[in-house]
Structure formats: structure tokens, C-alpha cells
Amino acid sequence: MGDGIINAYSDMENRMTATAPTIRVRNLSKSFGAAEVLKDISVDFQEGTVTSLLGASGSGKSTFLRCLNYLEIPSAGEILIEGVPIGATVCNGTRKLHSPSEVARMRMKLGMVFQSFNLWPHMTVLGNVIEAPMRVLGLPRKEAVEIGRQFLAKVNLTDKESAYPARLSGGQQQRVAIARALAMQPKVMLFDEATSALDPELTGEVLEVMRGLAAEGTTMIVVTHEMRFAREVSDRVLFLHGGAIEEEGPPEQIFGSPKSERCRRFVSTVMN
Amino acid sequence: MLDRLKDSLDLSVFWEYRVILLSGFGQNLSIFLLAGILATAIAFLIGAARLNRNWFIRTGALGYSEFFRNTPEYVLLVWVYYIMPILLTNLLKTRFDLSPYAAAVLALGVAYSGFMAETVRAGLLSVPKGHVEAALALGMSRRAILFRIVMPQAVRRMLPEALNQYVSLFKATSIVSLIAVEDIMYRVSMVNVDQMRPLPLYTGAALFYCLIIITASQIIQRLTNGWRVRGWA
Amino acid sequence: MIDNLNRFVFANIDSLLNGLWVTVYVCFWGLLLAVALGLVMCLVRLYVPVLRYVAIAYIEFCRATPILVQLLWVNYVWPDLFGFPSSVVGAGIIALALQSSGYLAETFRSGIEGLPKGHVEAGVALGMGPVQIFIRIVLPQVALVMAPSLINQIAVIIKSSTLISVIAIPDLMYEALRIVNQWFEPIEILTSVGLLYFILIFAISMTANQLAQFFNRKLGLVA
Numbered sequence: 001m002g003d004g005i006i007n008a009y010s011d012m013e014n015r016m017t018a019t020a021p022t023i024r025v026r027n028l029s030k031s032f033g034a035a036e037v038l039k040d041i042s043v044d045f046q047e048g049t050v051t052s053l054l055g056a057s058g059s060g061k062s063t064f065l066r067c068l069n070y071l072e073i074p075s076a077g078e079i080l081i082e083g084v085p086i087g088a089t090v091c092n093g094t095r096k097l098h099s100p101s102e103v104a105r106m107r108m109k110l111g112m113v114f115q116s117f118n119l120w121p122h123m124t125v126l127g128n129v130i131e132a133p134m135r136v137l138g139l140p141r142k143e144a145v146e147i148g149r150q151f152l153a154k155v156n157l158t159d160k161e162s163a164y165p166a167r168l169s170g171g172q173q174q175r176v177a178i179a180r181a182l183a184m185q186p187k188v189m190l191f192d193e194a195t196s197a198l199d200p201e202l203t204g205e206v207l208e209v210m211r212g213l214a215a216e217g218t219t220m221i222v223v224t225h226e227m228r229f230a231r232e233v234s235d236r237v238l239f240l241h242g243g244a245i246e247e248e249g250p251p252e253q254i255f256g257s258p259k260s261e262r263c264r265r266f267v268s269t270v271m272n
Numbered sequence: 273m274l275d276r277l278k279d280s281l282d283l284s285v286f287w288e289y290r291v292i293l294l295s296g297f298g299q300n301l302s303i304f305l306l307a308g309i310l311a312t313a314i315a316f317l318i319g320a321a322r323l324n325r326n327w328f329i330r331t332g333a334l335g336y337s338e339f340f341r342n343t344p345e346y347v348l349l350v351w352v353y354y355i356m357p358i359l360l361t362n363l364l365k366t367r368f369d370l371s372p373y374a375a376a377v378l379a380l381g382v383a384y385s386g387f388m389a390e391t392v393r394a395g396l397l398s399v400p401k402g403h404v405e406a407a408l409a410l411g412m413s414r415r416a417i418l419f420r421i422v423m424p425q426a427v428r429r430m431l432p433e434a435l436n437q438y439v440s441l442f443k444a445t446s447i448v449s450l451i452a453v454e455d456i457m458y459r460v461s462m463v464n465v466d467q468m469r470p471l472p473l474y475t476g477a478a479l480f481y482c483l484i485i486i487t488a489s490q491i492i493q494r495l496t497n498g499w500r501v502r503g504w505a
Numbered sequence: 506m507i508d509n510l511n512r513f514v515f516a517n518i519d520s521l522l523n524g525l526w527v528t529v530y531v532c533f534w535g536l537l538l539a540v541a542l543g544l545v546m547c548l549v550r551l552y553v554p555v556l557r558y559v560a561i562a563y564i565e566f567c568r569a570t571p572i573l574v575q576l577l578w579v580n581y582v583w584p585d586l587f588g589f590p591s592s593v594v595g596a597g598i599i600a601l602a603l604q605s606s607g608y609l610a611e612t613f614r615s616g617i618e619g620l621p622k623g624h625v626e627a628g629v630a631l632g633m634g635p636v637q638i639f640i641r642i643v644l645p646q647v648a649l650v651m652a653p654s655l656i657n658q659i660a661v662i663i664k665s666s667t668l669i670s671v672i673a674i675p676d677l678m679y680e681a682l683r684i685v686n687q688w689f690e691p692i693e694i695l696t697s698v699g700l701l702y703f704i705l706i707f708a709i710s711m712t713a714n715q716l717a718q719f720f721n722r723k724l725g726l727v728a
Binding site: 280345351358444449450457461477481489 | 565566568569570571573574575577578581582585586660663664665667668671678682685691692695696698699702703706707710
Binding site for chain 2: 131
């Protein structure tokens with residue numbers, strides 16, 4: 001019996017270290033005034049996985065993503081990045097809000113790519129990419145430039161490093177935005193409808209970069225309408241409806257044989 | 273009437289007294305520059321305060337800018353000239369005199385700080401929220417965001433309107449003659465007393481201002497159009 | 506200080522109210538003249554082929570010269586040059602009108618040009634004549650869009666009217682300065698008069714703002 005207990009403990013230990021989620025969300029709720037946008041969501045995100053968030057407009061997927069890096073402040077629940085809470089610590093039911101600098105420090109672990117790119121127009125492409133490594137990580141300029149160039153090369157925009165964002169196409173701007181987020185070498189990359197604002201012929205180049213990142217084993221959470229990308233690249237798909245996770249599972253399940261009726265209807269409408 | 277018209281446009285008297293008149297104009301210019309600097313400095317403080325998280329600071333700034341935008345400059349000028357010395361004398365317990373020049377700079381600077389504060393506020397607000405969010409998402413501190421992301425863009429965006437405000441300020445410096453600052457209008461009336469030729473003198477003064485303001489406005493128009501085309505402002 | 510308030514402000518309340526009346530009088534007629542001149546100049550600029558350059562010169566002149574300079578010019582030069590105005594009050598009214606007519610002409614122009622062409626085209630397609638289109642379609646919309654700017658100009662005129670005291674028009678500012686020079690006690694008088702001007706002008710520009718917001722919200726018009 002002694003053996004059994006020791007085995008049980010080491011099993012538990014193994015399970016804990018082997019499957020410690022990079023992001024753990026517990027009972028996340030968010031209301032805007034009277035409207036409840038996220039209802040008590042609990043979900044884990046494992047390292048190295050690509051998770052796609054699907055759902056109709058208003059289902060809360062963007063809000064969920066923005067809660068992860070505390071750009072939206074949850075009404076209830078907590079979010080743990082590598083075991084450390086972001087934004088607020090919940091202790092015996094009371095929430096203790098973190099200071100802005102604490103939140104900023106946690107945000108360094110997450111990289112976000114926005115639908116509207118949000119490149120800073122008064123800085124060059126390279127300037128955009130090295131700004132955060134220099135200001136936030138405190139890297140000296142030479143080092144930041146090296147890292148910046150490395151990631152610009154990754155998104156195939158080395159030749160544009162001294163251009164200003166206004167001169168670039170949408171697809172190019174979004175790739176710069178991805179390089180900017182990558183330059184901070186975050187643990188998780190968050191994509192908030194990264195291709196929705198792009199003309200159709202430009203989405204390809206961005207999706208290609210995202211596929212490349214996925215193939216390298218980057219942990220990604222992607223809110224998207226690009227169903228082909230979701231099906232081909234994700235390890236797991238979450239289907240949101242009305243602020244809750246209606247269904248979750250591997251792409252084969254969500255796209256092939258969804259269990260919920262709403263999910264089935266959504267997938268069939270969008271795939272046509 | 274035709275010979276009267278000729279008399280009005282006979283600017284030889286203007287030319288004759290050009291040294292005196294131009295040195296008067298120098299007063300207008302220097303008051304304009306100093307008041308402009310004062311107005312801009314205050315405007316940044318108040319404009320930023322309008323967006324502060326604290327309700328009291330926000331409302332105080334709003335009160336400040338509404339008060340100075342809705343009070344006539346001449347009233348402020350007279351008030352500062354007559355009453356500031358009395359207040360300061362009582363406050364500092366020593367005799368304090370405010371020269372007309374200083375009163376003019378102070379009054380005009382403060383008067384236009386109200387307008388410029390609005391311009392600053394509009395400029396700060398016009399920076400897209402997404403740019404700030406991107407900076408936040410990268411973990412930048414609020415201070416870094418203000419100085420590296422918001423300010424550079426806000427200043428460029430507020431420049432066209434600010435330049436228009438400066439032109440208005442320059443026009444407003446014409447009233448300093450009313451508290452005996454020896455500016456161009458003061459000198460014009462002095463010369464009139466001497467020469468008794470109001471037609472060319474006052475017409476000349478009007479045309480002079482006209483020329484300067486229209487030229488300045490045209491230059492500003494060209495500049496801001498160029499900026500807009502290049503996506504700067 | 507309350508005692509002083511009584512002595513200087515309330516004792517002289519009669520002459521101050523007279524001054525206020527003169528201010529209102531001059532501003533009222535100045536505004537009327539400004540609207541008339543502004544409208545004429547705007548229409549000439551937009552629709553009359555050769556004279557439009559005169560209109561443009563007029564508008565630029567009115568906007569580029571400071572009000573004080575215009576005031577002195579109208580008061581000292583015009584009687585000799587044009588034969589009128591024959592009184593300082595007339596000069597004040599004309600000068601205020603000149604200043605605002607330039608700004609109003611531009612306001613009218615942006616209002617008229619800002620009207621979506623489609624509205625006029627719809628009228629034409631329905632067979633309406635140009636005058637009818639102007640009166641029934643263009644003018645009402647333009648008038649609504651410009652109302653806030655117009656009200657703002659009232660505030661500007663009142664602010665500029667403080668200067669008409671310089672040519673000895675007995676307005677509010679004139680009376681206030683007269684009392685100050687008489688008694689050498691400027692604090693109560695100037696502060697009271699200053700606050701009065703502020704309250705008046707603030708009320709007017711608040712109205713303009715509320716109106717603009719109202720039009721924007723209810724009718725989707727942007728000033």
C-alpha cells in the first residue's frame with residue numbers, strides 16, 4: 001500500500017508538470033453594463049498548441065481574447081499565465097487588482113496581433129519592431145535591432161525595414177505587426193481577427209506567416225473567420241455562442257461531426 | 273470721393289514714418305511670441321488635464337478652458353493691467369507694478385491658452401485607441417506610451433489648428449495699444465495726431481495687417497496641405 | 506468688499522445697464538448686417554462669374570484684419586471717403602458687421618457646398634425648378650447645419666463689441682472703464698463686468714453646442 005501512495009503522488013506530480021497549462025482561465029465572466037458578454041468560461045491552453053476561436057459576431061470571442069492580456073477587465077474570474085495571475089489576484093473570493101506596472105510585466109508574456117494592425121505611423125517598420133524590446137525589456141539598441149531584423153526576416157519584410165507603415169499594403173503592415181509582437185518573444189501569440197480587415201488577395205501572405213509559426217510550435221490562440229486555416233492548422237477549436245463555449249474539440253470534430261446543433265449550423269453557413 | 277480714395281492709398285506718409293511704425297510692429301511681434309509660448313505651455317497642461325482620470329482635475333481644466341474661451345480678450349487685458357498689480361501687492365506685501373507690456377503678454381497668453389487647450393485635447397484624442405492598445409499589449413508603461421506613442425502623433429495632428437490659433441493670437445495683439453503699449457496701432461494714432469492724415473494712416477494699417485495675415489495664412493495652408501498629402505497630419 | 510460692491514457696482518447700476526443696452530443694440534444690428542452681407546458675398550462668390558473675385562477679396566480682407574483696426578478704419582476713414590457712417594454707433598455696427606460677414610460668408614459657403622449633390626439631383630429628377638430647389642431643399646438644410654456656427658458668431662460679436670468703447674460708444678465696457686477712471690477702484694467693477702460678459706457669452710456658446718449636438722444626433726447633420 002505504501003508503494004501505491006508513493007506512485008499515486010508521483011503520478012500526480014508528473015501529471016501536473018507534464019500538463020501544466022500555459023494559460024488557465026477560471027470562471028471568466030464579463031459584462032458591459034447590463035449585457036453579459038462572457039458567461040463563466042473555464043478553459044486551459046497548453047503549450048505548443050494552436051487553438052482557434054470560432055463563433056458568430058457578438059459571441060464574445062474577441063472580448064475573451066482581450067481579457068487574456070487584460071485589455072478588457074473581467075467582471076469575475078481569474079486568468080493565470082504560467083501559473084501566475086494576470087490583472088488581479090483572487091483570494092478567498094476577494095479580488096485584488098494589480099498595479100499597471102504589474103499588469104505590464106505580465107503582458108510581456110503575451111503577444112497580440114490586432115485586426116487593425118495598429119502600427120505606429122511616426123516610426124519606421126524597424127522602429128515599430130524594436131520599440132518594445134528597447135523600452136520594455138531594456139535591451140540596448142544594437143541588440144534590439146538584431147532581434148528586430150531577425151523577426152522581420154521571418155515575416156519576409158527585411159527590405160522594408162526603413163519604410164514608414166503608411167507606404168505598406170495591409171498585408172505587409174499586418175506582417176510587421178506580427179514581427180513586432182514576436183520580437184518580445186512571448187510565450188503565447190494572440191491573434192484577434194488578424195486577417196478580417198485585409199483585402200482577400202492579401203490575407204494569404206499573413207496566413208502563411210501564421211502557418212509557419214504554428215509549424216514551429218508557437219502557442220497560438222486565434223480568433224478568426226478563416227475556416228480553412230482553423231481546420232488545417234489548429235490542434236483544437238473552441239466554438240463560442242452567447243458568451244459560453246458551446247463546443248470544443250479537434251478540428252475533425254468541429255468541422256466534420258459537430259455535436260451541437262448551433263455549431264453545425266454555423267459551420268455549414270460559413271463553409272459555403 | 274476719388275481724390276479721397278487717392279489720399280487713402282497715398283502711403284507715402286506710411287513710408288515716411290516707417291521706422292517708428294515698424295518698431296511699433298516689433299512690439300506686436302514680441303508680445304505675440306511671448307504670449308504664444310505662454311499659451312502653448314499652459315495649453316499642454318490643461319489639455320492633458322482634460323483627459324485625466326481624476327474627476328476634479330478634469331472638471332477644473334474644463335472650467336479653465338471654458339472661462340478663457342468665453343471671456344473677451346479686451347476685458348482680460350484691462351483686468352490684468354488694473355487688478356493684478358493690486359492683488360500681487362497685497363499678496364507679496366511689496367509694491368508690485370505690472371508694465372503694460374507684461375500685462376499684455378500675460379493677458380493674451382492666458383486668453384488663448386483656453387483655445388489652445390481645446391486644440392491639444394483634440395489632438396490627444398485623435399490618436400487612435402488601437403495604437404495605445406498595441407503598446408499596452410507589448411507591456412509598455414503608461415509614461416512610455418505617452419511620450420513615445422501619443423505625443424509624437426498628437427503634436428502632428430494638432431499643428432494645423434494650432435497654427436490657426438496663432439494667427440488669431442497675432443491679430444489679437446492689436447489691442448495692446450489700448451493699455452498704452454507702444455505697438456503699431458499706438459504709433460499710428462501718434463503719427464495721426466502729428467500729421468492729421470487719418471485716411472492713409474488707418475487704411476495703411478488695415479492693408480498692412482491684411483498683407484501679413486493673408487501671407488501667413490497662405491503659407492500655413494500650403495504647409496498643412498502638404499502634410500495632409502504625406503499622411504503626416 | 507461687499508461694501509465696495511455696493512458703492513461701485515450697485516450705485517452705478519443705471520449707467521452700467523445703459524451700457525449693456527448699447528452693447529446689445531450694437532451687437533444686434535451688427536449681426537443682422539453681418540448676416541446680410543455674408544449671405545450676399547457668399548452667393549456672389551459662388552454664382553456670379555466676374556464679381557466673385559471682388560467677393561473673395563472682401564472676405565479675405567474682413568477675416569485678415571483685426572477688429573480694432575477695422576473699427577478705427579471705419580470710424581476715421583469712411584466718413585471722409587464714403588460719406589457715412591455719420592455716428593460712432595454706426596461705425597461700430599459697420600465694423601462688427603464687416604468682421605463677422607467674412608466669417609459668415611465662409612460658413613454659408615461650406616454649408617451650401619457641403620450639401621450632398623444627390624439631394625439637388627433628386628429635386629431636378631422630380632422636375633423641380635432651380636429656385637424651388639434652392640428654397641425648399643437647399644436653404645432649409647443649410648440653415649439647420651449653420652445654425653450653431655451662426656450662434657457662435659453672436660458670441661464672437663459680443664466679444665469684439667468690447668472694443669467699440671475705443672471710439673467712444675457708451676457701451677458696457679465704456680461705462681465700466683469710466684467708473685474705474687473716476688474712482689480708481691477697479692476690482693469690483695471690472696470683475697463684475699467681466700463675469701457678466703463671460704456669463705452672457707458662455708450661455709450663448711453653450712446653446713450653440715447643444716444645438717449642434719442635437720442636430721447631429723437627431724438628424725445626422727454634421728455642422
